[in-house]
Amino acid sequence: MTTDPQDEAILRTVLDQWKDAVDRHEPQRVASYFTDDAIFQGLHPYTVGRAGVSEYYDSQPIGLVADYRILETRRLTENLVLGYLDVDFSFTDRPTLAVKLSVLLERDTDGWAIGHYQVSRL
Numbered sequence: 001m002t003t004d005p006q007d008e009a010i011l012r013t014v015l016d017q018w019k020d021a022v023d024r025h026e027p028q029r030v031a032s033y034f035t036d037d038a039i040f041q042g043l044h045p046y047t048v049g050r051a052g053v054s055e056y057y058d059s060q061p062i063g064l065v066a067d068y069r070i071l072e073t074r075r076l077t078e079n080l081v082l083g084y085l086d087v088d089f090s091f092t093d094r095p096t097l098a099v100k101l102s103v104l105l106e107r108d109t110d111g112w113a114i115g116h117y118q119v120s121r122l
Contacts, residue, residue: 007073011083014105014112015068022066027057035106035115042119043099053117063092068101079107080115087119097121 014033021029031054040046040053047053072084082104089097104116 003070003073004075007075007081007083008070010081010105010112011070011073011103014114015070015083015085015103018114019066019068022057022060022064025057025060025062025064027054027060030054030057033114034117035108035113038114039116039118041117043121061091061093065090076104081105081107081112 018030018033021027021033031050034040034050034053037049038053039048040056042056044056047056066087066089068085068087070083070085072082074082076082082102085101085103087099087101089099091097100120100122102116102118102120103114105112106115
């Protein structure tokens, strides 16, 4: 595992907010943690922008809970942090779905936000 504590802290700050919004089924709030032009690839066709992120999470069932573990981080530039994670999405009525997640966080004048989100089922 190769992670820098500073980069991991940046990821946790954004991902803890993302997780809280997912767990509370607040799709517009989930989308607020993404950039305006974020590329989003869940388990459905990809979208670009916050509206697609919000629609995706709005379509998820009530009771969905996300638990994540950071596996790797990379600081690509001063304003880009890459994270690779294990994520377990738990449901009230079906088995937990374990996925790999890659996120690219971008920093601008408003702070850090998710610019790219890619889920993979292995």
